[in-house]
Amino acid sequence: MKLLIVDDSFAVRTRLEVLLSALENVEIVGQATSRSEGIAAVRNLKPDLVVVDIQLPGGIDFLRDLKADPDPPTVVALTNFPYRQYRFQCSRAGADFVLDKATEFERLTGICSSERREVRGETMNDLATAGSGESAAEQTRTIRIGPDGY
Secondary structure: OEEEEEOOOHHHHHHHHHHHHOOOOOEEEEEEOOHHHHHHHHHHHOOOEEEEEOOOOOHHHHHHHHHOOOOOOEEEEEEOOOOHHHHHHHHHHOOOEEEEOOOOHHHHHHHHHHHHHHHHOOOOOOOOOOOOOOOHHHHHHHHEOOOOOO
16 A cells, blocks of 8 residues: 655654554655645655645645545544544545544554555455454544544
């Protein structure tokens, strides 16, 4: 699975790269530090999954731009503001997942694992978050965006 990281923080990009590059069959194809760089990278690199800091200047518009594409990548929005209304706003703009940087950062590995199986056409039985103690349905309700913003 090809993955693109879009975040203006060097520290966060580095943390994401360390976390995700260890996953089997996940290739980090690029990094971008702004909305315009991110849009260009998506067009050129054709990632399967984009991880974006929603506080990036123009972050909500970035989501809308991505989802306007006929075949958009899966998008994980990272936020420091995990409030219900904010999650809903991200969902409406096109985020497939919204994760709180402070408490849900590690769940990104499970999302990558599940999305990788979907890219390969396999059935998704769980979100591959070993040791979480939650069923796949519980994990999905926690991180998958639905009509109520969760």
